[in-house]
Amino acid sequence: MTFIVLEGFSGTGKTTLAAGLERTGWFRLQESAHAVPHDVPVADRADTAADFSLLGATLVYSSVIRALRTTRDVVSEGYLLSDLAYAKIRYELKKSDAYPSMMEMVRRVLKEPALRPDLYIRLRAGNETISRRQLGKDEREKNVSDYFRTRYYTALEEVHSDLEEGEVEEVRTDSDTSATLGEILAIVDRRRAMAP
Numbered sequence: 134m135t136f137i138v139l140e141g142f143s144g145t146g147k148t149t150l151a152a153g154l155e156r157t158g159w160f161r162l163q164e165s166a167h168a169v170p171h172d173v174p175v176a177d178r179a180d181t182a183a184d185f186s187l188l189g190a191t192l193v194y195s196s197v198i199r200a201l202r203t204t205r206d207v208v209s210e211g212y213l214l215s216d217l218a219y220a221k222i223r224y225e226l227k228k229s230d231a232y233p234s235m236m237e238m239v240r241r242v243l244k245e246p247a248l249r250p251d252l253y254i255r256l257r258a259g260n261e262t263i264s265r266r267q268l269g270k271d272e273r274e275k276n277v278s279d280y281f282r283t284r285y286y287t288a289l290e291e292v293h294s295d296l297e298e299g300e301v302e303e304v305r306t307d308s309d310t311s312a313t314l315g316e317i318l319a320i321v322d323r324r325r326a327m328a329p
Contacts, residue, residue, distance in 0.1 A: 134205055135321055136198060138212040141256030142285045143176065144266035146306040146313065147210040150256070153314040154208045160201055164210035165190040177223075177278040184220045184231035191216050192242065199247045212250060213239045214298060218289040222281060236295070243296060252324055253301045254317055255289070262307045 139147045147164060155161040166175040168190040174183045191213055201207055217235055224232035243249050258266070263282070293301065302320050306313050 134201075134203060134207070135252070135325065136202060136207045136209075136250050137252045137254055137317075137321065138209045138215070138250045139254050139256055139317075140211060140215050140289060140301075141258075141306070142263065142282060144263040145256035145258045146266070146310070147256060149310055150306070150314055150317060151208045151210045153310060154206075154317070157318075158206065159208045160197075160205045162194045162197065162207065162209040162212075165216055167210070168193070176219075177228075177281045179219070179223060179229065181229040181231045184216070184223060184229045184235065188213070188216045188220070188231075188235050188238070192238075195242065195248055199245075202247050209250070212253075213242060214253070214289065214292050214296065217292045218285060219281075221288045221292060222284050225284075226280070236292075240296065243298070249298070251300065252321070253293070253298065254320065255286075255301055255303045256306045257286075257303060258306045 139151055141147055148167070151159075151161045151163075165187040169175070169183075169186050173186045174180065175187065179187065191211075194209065194212075198207060198209075217232070217239060220229060220232045220235050223229035260282075293299065302324075304313060304316055304320070
């Protein structure tokens, strides 16, 4: 069985693609922003307490992931490293102090092999696609800061490097959902074929 994480900036299609995988039998874990109460601020409005709440929502999935790893394919809309990338940006902007503590906690969690993803799929879309998709989001989830949009991927790469989480494939999501989903499934099949 395979555990994959869809990473990407808001509007790159994580939720849509995870729902597509769910329809084919995968077990889907929602992004932390969807799992916390609606009054917890997210995106570029979050603060220290919100960062810990978002990470906590993701950590709740740990026992689910451990239990399902041997029986179901699992897809997560973002995961610990996604939470860290956003927290790192908020830390740099002095909106949150949570990042250093979060990083240490995630290091401990990822020491358990069952909680490490088999593959991260980094989703990217053009600015026009992201802007169009942002229009459909509620005000809470919209990222209104250009800094977040431009800094997110470099922050994510730094977090991956710091945690030595290197199993990453990149997928463009500007085309239709079916084509993108097919590309993701092809990557998963190729990775499975290469596994010992």
